[in-house]
Amino acid sequence: MRHLLVSFFALGLVIACGSSQGSSFQDPDDAGASSTTSSSGTFVPSEGGASSSGDPRESCASKVLCGEPAICCATGQECVKNACAEACATGVRCGEVCCAAGQVCLSQACVAPGKACNDSFDCEEEEFCEPTIGKCLPQPVEAGACLYKPPVAPLALTLEWSWTESAVFAPEFNQIVNTPMVVDMDGDKIPEVVIVTSKNDSGAYNQDRPAYVRVLEGREDPASPGSKKPKEKWAATVDAYKDGNEVNPRGTPAVGDIDGDGKIDIVAPRMSGGLIAFNADGSLKWKTANRTKYDSVTVAIADMDNDGKAEIVAGGLVFDHEGTLVSGEVTGQALWGSNDPGYGPVSIIADVDGNAASTEQFVVTGNRAMRKNGTMLWDISEEKSPLLAALGVPNDGQIPDGYTAIADLDKDGKPELVVIGQGILRVQEASALPPDKPKVLAAIRLPGSGRGGPPTVADFDKDGIPEIASANGTKYNVFEYDPAKPEDKRLSVKWSKDTQDGSSNVTGSSVFDFEGDGSAEVIYNDECYSRVYRGDNGDELYKIVNSSATIHEMPVLVDVDGDNNTELLVVANDYHHSIGTTKCEGYDAAAGEVPRHGIFAYGDANDRWVRTRKVWNQHAYHITNVTADGKIPQVEPRSFTVAENNDYRVSSQGKGVYNAPDLLVDLEISLFSCPTAIDLRARVKNQGALGVPAGVKVKFYLGADATGTLLGEKLTTKPLLPGESEVLTLSYATTGATAAFFVVVEGTAATGVIDECLTDNNTGKSGGIRCPGVN
Structure with missing residues (x-):
């Protein structure tokens, strides 16, 4: 999504996770786990994967489902682009690598922010000032970088x-x-x-x-x-x-x-x-x-x-x-x-x-x-x-x-x-x-x-x-x-x-x-x-x-x-x-x-x-x-x-004037609250070349897309630098019926606008979901 609306009056919320689709610039996660998608299928975990008897929740030890149809992630894994991948303890993922705490992901490499700055003229020749944290970072090379160039349009x-x-x-x-x-x-x-x-x-x-x-x-x-x-x-x-x-x-x-x-x-x-x-x-x-x-x-x-x-x-x-x-x-x-x-x-x-x-x-x-x-x-x-x-x-x-x-x-x-x-x-x-x-x-x-x-x-x-x-x-x-x-x-x-x-x-x-x-x-x-x-x-x-x-x-x-x-x-x-x-x-x-x-x-x-x-x-x-x-x-x-x-x-601003964020969202399903509820966990990640402030809005829907029933909204609570992510959780009271869920990173009542480099990768979904043993 190119225009992302952001609210700076963050609501109290819990952390979550996310995934997204297609990208025209070099995606640092493309070297990671592959995606699995489908439009049908019901997931009912089986005990040990060998029998349908016993408590089905125990057959998915992590109680974390990912993708469509949903698969069970192993303990210590998280949902990345509709597939299970080893979790990054720092929350900063760069392709197949988890960056160290305090690092960011730029040009498919983990880098540490440099000296404090107020704008790019405070930085070295090949650096730009990251406004979210006020520190210098290497300016990505233009080829393959996440850039947003405003369309030429009448001044308004x-x-x-x-x-x-x-x-x-x-x-x-x-x-x-x-x-x-x-x-x-x-x-x-x-x-x-x-x-x-x-x-x-x-x-x-x-x-x-x-x-x-x-x-x-x-x-x-x-x-x-x-x-x-x-x-x-x-x-x-x-x-x-x-x-x-x-x-x-x-x-x-x-x-x-x-x-x-x-x-x-x-x-x-x-x-x-x-x-x-x-x-x-x-x-x-x-x-x-x-x-x-x-x-x-x-x-x-x-x-x-x-x-x-x-x-x-x-x-x-x-x-x-x-x-x-x-x-x-x-x-x-x-x-x-x-x-x-x-x-x-x-x-x-x-x-x-x-x-x-x-x-x-x-x-x-x-x-x-x-x-x-x-x-x-x-x-x-x-x-x-x-x-x-x-x-x-x-x-x-x-x-x-x-x-x-x-x-x-x-x-x-x-x-x-x-x-x-x-x-x-x-x-x-x-x-x-x-x-x-x-x-x-x-x-x-x-x-x-x-x-x-x-x-x-x-x-x-x-x-x-x-x-x-x-x-x-x-x-x-x-x-x-x-x-x-x-x-x-x-x-x-x-x-x-x-x-x-x-x-x-x-x-x-x-x-x-x-x-x-x-x-x-x-x-x-x-x-x-x-x-x-x-x-x-x-x-x-x-x-x-x-x-x-x-x-x-x-x-x-x-x-x-x-x-x-x-x-x-x-x-x-x-x-x-x-x-x-x-x-x-x-x-x-x-x-x-x-x-x-x-x-x-x-x-x-x-x-x-x-x-x-x-x-x-x-x-x-x-x-x-x-x-x-x-x-x-x-x-x-x-x-x-x-x-x-x-x-x-x-x-003039100097270097980094075109740098832009690219926000993705993966949806993973947690069964820990079954049989009374299913927890929808949207992991919002910035894989672009510019940080975003706190207040990014995520909407949760019951259904396969945004035409479904709106279940609620959550806002990110912290700035997201390139490579960083945050998990937002929404609890859904179960009815026993098999359900599909859809999340989108957007906002229609926000106070600020962020321009992203990509336009079509701000959604995540999971289908065929119900609490095991609930009819």
């Missing part, structure tokens, strides 16, 4: 929860113009969502107006089932809500463990300038002494010098983990990484010195790379590019600043810097050691109007080569880069779609491969709609009415509630719409299409989207910059050298 979004105003503090502060951040802040495996909320009034988004950081639990509040409202984690008395601790409405925070104490911190631009940091409980951690005013900055975090303590970057300013300014001038450099001063810098941090032996990281902007101490690795701000001059860049093509991303675009092992500045996309070398300086390799003017927003990089068409995407005032554009062409032809428009962003035209976007097929989809929000575009041709796959001022808002894809399913988070604001500054002519008010504010979490109505990470910690997120539990790596892997991470502002 369902609202899981929304927050539109606070029930705790200052409900009028409900406008969100920043990218939401997601991380598990308290270690309970349920991520939290960090948002910045500003007031719904005149000047709401000005940087000298107040705004407040808030933290929401990433799921519907379990204390209010059906409300579709998340729990607010902070009380009204926390430091974050006190006078003097307000944040910048236009600034975007970053989250992570900045000082290596194992606790999550929030660093945000402060109202009227500077930075402010909060602990996970809302208490004040520090404020910067410097109150330099720089508008709309986004914060980035990385351990630039590999000392175990993170640096915090805001534009061209570098602060240490305690908020002390380390380097950067208070003017000029403060706007590094910007395409427009009014919308602030979006700096990135990367290792771009080209020295394989060094792991030092640098602040990287459109025309400079700076060390932690403020000295330059390279500076091309005074250099001139004929390519840019040909596109009308002033001063003979003097290289301007801009929004950046980094990736290995030509797969030569060296990174390229992608820059959006002055309405132009350019690609330039990213790595250089003095006296060398990076060169501009290609440039193209963005179709449409306006400056252009922070770029994303991903493989949009499954050709193995990254593409580049960026939005401006009237278009969303995807570009291809081909270094083999002449330099003025290396960048070309792959596709372009009309959008509406007349206010800022510098908004970012994110990318996610919903089907996990290697072709990424684009998620972008203009002033009126949040859209999902097909990556290879730009077809609109889904559209949500979602009003936005297009400042730093950017949709993100994360597992926001820790259920191993992916959700789409979008933020909204409506002040500009309410006063007529921004108009959405396409809205149908009669159909309920109106501007809105708050944050909204959407999931797949059919749970088909592939899994992804439980973290998105900064605007310049690129997977390797943060672990799943919010730690900042002391030595960050170069994202552009890791095959599956050669992208930017992309959400």
